[in-house]
Amino acid sequence: MLFDDTYKTIEAPAEGVFRDRGSKFIGYAYPILSEDEVKGILANLRAEHSKARHFCWALRLSPDRSIFRIQDDGEPSGTAGRPILNTMLSTDITNVLIVVVRYFGGTLLGVPGLINAYKTAAAEAINAAHVIEKTVNDIYELQFDYLLMNDIMRLIKEERLHVISQDFDNSCCIKIEIRKSSLNIILGKIEKIEGVKLKYLFTA
Known part of the structure; x- marks a missing residue:
């Protein structure tokens, strides 16, 4: 690597x-x-x-x-x-x-x-x-409809992602940390869930 x-x-x-x-x-x-x-x-x-x-x-x-x-x-x-x-x-x-x-x-x-x-x-x-x-982590914000909640939460649990903050209303917003070395794999999985808006915030 x-x-x-x-x-x-x-x-x-x-x-x-x-x-x-x-x-x-x-x-x-x-x-x-x-x-x-x-x-x-x-x-x-x-x-x-x-x-x-x-x-x-x-x-x-x-x-x-x-x-x-x-x-x-x-x-x-x-x-x-x-x-x-x-x-x-x-x-x-x-x-x-x-x-x-x-x-x-x-x-x-x-x-x-x-x-x-x-x-x-x-x-x-x-x-x-x-x-x-x-570990070096990229911080991302996910925005999605409430209906996608289960898919998102399952992914977060499976990949053991750290949630920094979450705001659940009609439209939901979660900030997560993704370890740099597994970034491409996880972003690929998120992108497969239709209707999720992904925004890079910063690296920590």
């Missing part, structure tokens, strides 16, 4: 701490599914750590690990966001945001010291997290 349909991420938020010459670096790791979540997380951390000097972060998104962002937040370029991202690359996790909050201790650490501090704080947060493996 060409496409690897599993990826590693973390199960729940975790944190780790690193100290160097009076400065304190607190690493926070969060499982996320989109960039939209970053703003709220940063706002909460800034409120919680109002005396901290820097909030540097990196994120990695999507099962193919192709999306990443880094933010040095006032630290010298390349000394914070990049080392945080590198810890994610070395542990091969994705759909994760790591923020390192720095309390300045009065002593300048220099470029090598900063790189080490941000890297270590991020690594401590990952070490504290529970790393899990997930």
